[in-house]
Amino acid sequence: MAATMKQTKVYDREELASGTDGVAQAVRLADVDVFAAYPIRPYTGVMDRLAKFIADGKFDAEYIIADGEHSQFEIGKHASSVGARAFVGSSGTGWLYAMEALATTATDRLPVVALVGNRALDDPGAFGVEHNDAMLVRDLGWLVVWVSTAQEALDTTLIAYRVAEDPTVLMPCAVAMDGGYLTHSEHIIRVPTKESVSKFLPRYNLGKRVMHPDNPVSIAPQINEDWCMEIRRQNWEAAKRAKEVIYKAYKEFNSVFGSNYTNPFFDEHMTSGAETIVIGMGTVSSAAKVAVNRLREKGEKVGFIKLRWFRPFPTEELRKALSRAKRVAVIDRDFAHGGPDDGGVLYNEVRSVLFDAKNKPKVVDFIAGLGGREISIEDVMEVVSITKKCKADERVHWVGLRERKTGGTHVRMKR
Secondary structure (H helix, E strand, O other): OOOOOOOOOOEEEEEEEEHHHHHHHHHHHOOOOEEEEOOOOOOOHHHHHHHHHHHOOOOOOEEEEOOOHHHHHHHHHHHHHOOOOEEEEEOHHHHHHOHHHHHHHHHOOOOOEEEEEEOOOOOOOOOOOOOHHHHOOOOOOOEEEEOOOHHHHHHHHHHHHHHHOOOOOOOOEEEEEEOOOOOOOEEEEEEEOHHHHHHHOOOOOOHHHOOEOOEOOOOOOOOHHHOHHHHHHHHHHHHHHHHHHHHHHHHHHHHHHOOOOOOOOEEEEOOOOOOEEEEEEOOHHHHHHHHHHHHHHOOOOEEEEEEOEEEOOOHHHHHHHHOOOOEEEEEEOOOOOOOHHHOOHHHHHHHHHHOOOOOOOEEEEEEOOHHHOOOOHHHHHHHHHHHHHOOOOOOEEEOOEEOOOOOOEEOOOOO
C-alpha cells in the first residue's frame, strides 16, 4: 500500500480581528526579538495586543517602553543593527517626531518593519486618516506598502520582513493602514501556524554587518563628499532590486499559504475593457469596488485599481494597466500644497508614470477623505462622472468639501 502523505496544516484558526490585531499576529509569528512602543492613536492597538501575547505566555520578546517616538525608533534601529528582528510603529505627528531615526534607519539599510496607522498631521487636533504621514519617508529609502483589510495586514507584515531582510535589499519597510477605518474595524482573518510561517520566513541574518565589539563596522565616520554619493547609489540600487524580491516573496507566500496575490503591487477590479479607471490606496477600495459594480450594471465601462506598494513604485506595471484606458481618476487621501498643478502626491506619481506611455489617458485628481472624512460609494460614482465630462484644464477637484455660503457640501472645486 502506498504511504499516505501527511497534509501540513497551514492555518491554525480563524478569528475576528482588527487591522492592528492582524499586524500583532504577524509580529508574534515572525518571532520578532525586540519591539519598542510609545502610545499615540490610532496605531496603539498593535502594542496592546503584543503586550497581551507576552502576558499570556504566547510570545517571548523584549518589550521596551520608550519615552517618546524618537527614542522608540532609535531602539528599533539599534536592535536591528545588533542582529535582532525589530518592530516599531506610530501615527501622524508621532511618526514625524521620529524623523531623524527614520532617516538614519534607511540610510544605514537596517530592515526594521514599522506600522503606520495613518493619521492627520495636526493641528488643529485632527486624528482621522490622511496618508501624508507615511508618504513623508517615500524618498528616504524606506519601502512603503498600504493594506486595506486585516488579513492583508497580517500577510503583508510577514512579506515585509521577508523583503526587507533579503540580503540584496536590507531596507526598512513601513506597513501603512488607514487610521480608524482599518486600525479599529474588525474582519475575520485566518491565522497561520508557526510552522508555516517559519517555512516562509527565515531567521534574520545581518551577516557581516552585525554591530558587535569584536566587529567594529562603524564608529560614526564623517564621510561628506568622500563617500556619501557612492552610498546613496548603493541604496538606490537596493531599492531597484527590491521589486524582483517582492515578486519572489509573493510567489512563495502564495505557494506556502495557498493565497492568491496575482499581482504583488496592485489589485485590479473590472479593469478589462474599462474606459475610465479609478485608482486609490487603502480602505477607499471598499467603496470604489461597490461603485464600479453599480456603474458596470448600468453599462458604464469603468474599473478600479487598488495600489498596494508605493515604494518601490510599480512604474512599468502601472503604465501598462492604466494606458489601456481613456481616462484615469486618482483619489488622493493626501495633499501637496503648491505642488505641480496643485495636485496630490499620488496624482503626480501617476502622471509621471504615464509620461512615456504611447497611449496617454486624461488624468484627473480628486483630493478626498482628509482628516478621516468618509469617501462614500456615491462620492466615487461622482468622481467617475466628473472625470468623463470635465475639461482638460480642470485637473484637480476636492471631494465632499463644505460650501461656505450654504453650509452644505459639494463634490468638486474647480481650479
